[in-house]
Amino acid sequence: MLGAFSFSFGEGVRRTDEAKRWHSWFGKLTIAAIFFLFFSSHSQAQTDSSNSDFKKYGRCLFGKFNPFKNNVDSASPTPPWSSENYRVEDNKIYILPVVVHVVFADPNKAAGKLTDAQIQNEIQVMNEDFGKYGDYNGGSLGVDSRIRFCLVEKDPNGNPSTGITRTYSPQGKMTTANEMAVKNLVRWDQRRYLNFWVVDQINGSDNLAGYAYLPSSMVTQDSIQQEDGIVVNHKFFGRNTPLNINNYRLGRTPTHETGHYFELLHPWGDDEPGPPKCGDDKVDDTPPCKGQFTAKPFPSGDSCNHPWQCNNRRQIENFMDYSFDNCMNTFTQGQVLRMRKAIRQYRETLISYPNLVKTGCYKLWNDSNAITENQIDIYPNPATSNLNFYFFLKEKQNLSFTFYDALGRLVEKVDNIQAQTGSYNLYLPNLKPGFYSLLITAPDKTYVKKVVIGER
Numbered sequence: 001m002l003g004a005f006s007f008s009f010g011e012g013v014r015r016t017d018e019a020k021r022w023h024s025w026f027g028k029l030t031i032a033a034i035f036f037l038f039f040s041s042h043s044q045a046q047t048d049s050s051n052s053d054f055k056k057y058g059r060c061l062f063g064k065f066n067p068f069k070n071n072v073d074s075a076s077p078t079p080p081w082s083s084e085n086y087r088v089e090d091n092k093i094y095i096l097p098v099v100v101h102v103v104f105a106d107p108n109k110a111a112g113k114l115t116d117a118q119i120q121n122e123i124q125v126m127n128e129d130f131g132k133y134g135d136y137n138g139g140s141l142g143v144d145s146r147i148r149f150c151l152v153e154k155d156p157n158g159n160p161s162t163g164i165t166r167t168y169s170p171q172g173k174m175t176t177a178n179e180m181a182v183k184n185l186v187r188w189d190q191r192r193y194l195n196f197w198v199v200d201q202i203n204g205s206d207n208l209a210g211y212a213y214l215p216s217s218m219v220t221q222d223s224i225q226q227e228d229g230i231v232v233n234h235k236f237f238g239r240n241t242p243l244n245i246n247n248y249r250l251g252r253t254p255t256h257e258t259g260h261y262f263e264l265l266h267p268w269g270d271d272e273p274g275p276p277k278c279g280d281d282k283v284d285d286t287p288p289c290k291g292q293f294t295a296k297p298f299p300s301g302d303s304c305n306h307p308w309q310c311n312n313r314r315q316i317e318n319f320m321d322y323s324f325d326n327c328m329n330t331f332t333q334g335q336v337l338r339m340r341k342a343i344r345q346y347r348e349t350l351i352s353y354p355n356l357v358k359t360g361c362y363k364l365w366n367d368s369n370a371i372t373e374n375q376i377d378i379y380p381n382p383a384t385s386n387l388n389f390y391f392f393l394k395e396k397q398n399l400s401f402t403f404y405d406a407l408g409r410l411v412e413k414v415d416n417i418q419a420q421t422g423s424y425n426l427y428l429p430n431l432k433p434g435f436y437s438l439l440i441t442a443p444d445k446t447y448v449k450k451v452v453i454g455e456r
């Protein structure tokens with residue numbers, strides 16, 4: 001029996017309510033963090049680490065310096081993630097819509113001087129780093145993660161946007177005590193946007209470059225923590241900006257933090273009490289290494305020497321190590337597997353086709369030749385009476401839909417659905433709850449989908 005089918009064009013993404021709960025600073029904050037040593041620009045000639053000008057800098061908070069610290073390892077639910085026990089399921093380009101919130105305490109100083117061009121440049125840097133291309137990614141170990149970033153063109157209300165917000169507030173001088181105050185100033189739905197907050201300072205000095213949260217600590221099926229996102233000191237945003245700092249001038253801090261945002265750990269497995277020991281990051285093609293990497297200060301640090309540690313050459317070119325920006329160029333295949341798995345597990349709403357349309361990132365997706373083959377997604381699944389289809393087809397196609405029940409009986413069929421790109425709603429009032437196989441027949445291919453109809 002053929003049931004009633006109705007297709008309607010529309011945007012089918014589900015808006016998720018922001019979690020209403022606010023959380024205290026401590027207790028749930030999980031962040032991988034880093035501190036590394038380096039000389040500030042005015043003290044680069046110093047070589048004595050006891051010198052008072054010698055400062056600790058960090059891409060992210062770490063260890064005893066990290067007031068956000070939680071157990072990073074316990075936040076990683078399914079280690080180890082390796083090429084042996086996890087296989088890439090697709091070759092899609094995952095595009096992350098990005099919004100950059102600049103929060104500054106003085107418009108004439110610090111973050112207030114960060115230009116739109118410098119912010120756009122950082123997005124370019126991230127795309128080069130994650131894409132293994134450009135002038136700074138010539139190393140031999142890294143691979144293209146097939147993850148890309150789009151500075152959005154639409155705000156949460158659908159209005160045109162540069163993808164950059166600017167907020168004047170004394171909170172721009174961020175401390176551990178006011179993280180939520182900063183993020184409460186401006187925050188876009190974290191299920192739809194990767195939120196960067198670029199601030200004057202973090203914890204009272206320019207020494208801390210940034211921090212992020214592992215998605216396993218932030219995201220559940222039903223909620224997302226309001227801290228989710230990445231905080232960066234403005235000096236570390238953009239490549240070779242006038243605000244940038246010698247050894248960290250290539251914009252690799254946001255790259256590193258975004259690695260955490262995708263569930264990557266530091267290569268040494270992060271800190272434990274006591275002397276550094278050989279540790280690892282639960283990725284099988286990043287060699288174990290010992291403790292935080294302490295780079296030599298600029299300019300000699302630019303030599304990018306590799307220490308021999310734990311029977312391995314330390315992979316200081318890894319974006320997740322502490323080495324200087326000019327030494328970095330590598331996400332390994334194992335790291336890429338872990339990141340892409342994390343995106344599918346925790347951040348899939350960001351990369352969904354409807355969200356890319358809503359955020360204005362669809363064009364990039366299209367331009368990037370993202371889909372090497374035609375794609376049809378279904379959401380939600382399980383469904384009740386409505387199935388949303390997301391078509392992304394290279395050209396307009398005439399599709400047929402056939403539903404078979406668990407016993408192989410044809411229960412629904414509809415022909416002559418004209419589709420190319422867009423969302424379609426399918427109303428299924430006659431399908432009883434249960435499991436179905438859906439064959440979508442196109443002129444050149446048949447797609448097989450499993451569909452679950454739940455109780456209504």
Ligand SMILES: [Zn+2]
Pocket residue numbers: 032033034059060256257260266
């Ligand atoms: Zn880190």
